[in-house]
Amino acid sequence: MNELVGNRTTFGSYDEKDVHFLLKDLSAYKLEGTIEHREKNIQSGEHYSETLPIEYQPPAHYLQVFKETLEEYKQKVALCTGIVAEQILHQKGENTVLVSLARAGTPIGILIKRYIQQKYHIELPHYSISIIRDRGIDENAIRHILREHPGKSIQFIDGWTGKGAISIELTKACEAFCNKYGVEIDDTLAVLADPGQCTSLYGTREDFLIPSACLNSTVSGLVSRTVLNKELIGENDFHGAKYYEHLRGEDVSNEYLDVVTNEFSKVTEDACLIAENLLKNHEEATFKGMEEVVEMAERFGIESTHFVKPGVGETTRVLLRRVPWKILMKDPTSPYVRHIILLAKERNVEIVHYPNMSYTCCGLIKKVENNE
Structure with missing residues (x-):
């Protein structure tokens, strides 16, 4: 079994008091390919988790949009963090281990951990582990957590929901884990934004822009997407990831966390009231967003809903x-899509006005022909 690599000096740019990564360090391996080449491979049957996309390096004007977005929505992110944190504490108490789904869930998990520590002076353990669509969760990482924290409850955390693929994957993975090891794990996924109505534990169901969605590794501790391929990941290994140490000069991961953390004291009262109301008027997941995704796929002649990606994130x-x-x-004209308009212009992608949906926006993936 790999040792966890949460140590600052070896993996990622977060402080180890914020998160421990349960990931195998694959920094020494060349796994990246061009977006176009990788897309062809994925559409030809290669699983997306076997390789990595080349990390997009945003130009100065795009980074400026990120900074403006963070300034504009820092309090909203803080409020949604507080709403989720209050619900977690109410439902599970101090006997909880926070488990973020790498990588979009990691900064959110850190913020939830910080909120609870700041307001209640409770230090909850926090790990970041891998889950991969159609491949499941990292069982070795789950077993490690259960060994380290016997008798504690796991709370899974992600950034947002789209059409619910990861929520569904998590439910399947928890059922498989229970069947295999006889241990029941709560499959409820905590997210800041749940526009697809894919979970019962959320900060809001509005499809708003969580600023960390704007960037890749440079807002996620310089950690890549997670990797699972048989050549590099053995039976007893954690899933893998790379640490992009060469991007340290562009890293805004800790700045992002600090900016939002500084807003917590202003939102605690509202967070408590909203969380209390959500707990009282408990709403189950309906996966309503998936119905809209199916409609979009039909309308635009798309053969698989995998090619329809709803929501800002x-x-x-x-x-x-x-x-x-x-x-x-x-x-x-929504302020939540300014960065998307910039990226679409840069990549020469058509923007279609589509007013009749509950999501703010939706990305449609191009069908790539292999004979090109």
């Missing part, structure tokens, strides 16, 4: 690391 990901075909926008 997922649309951003399409533009950063896939081959986009079109971007659907509910309201092109």
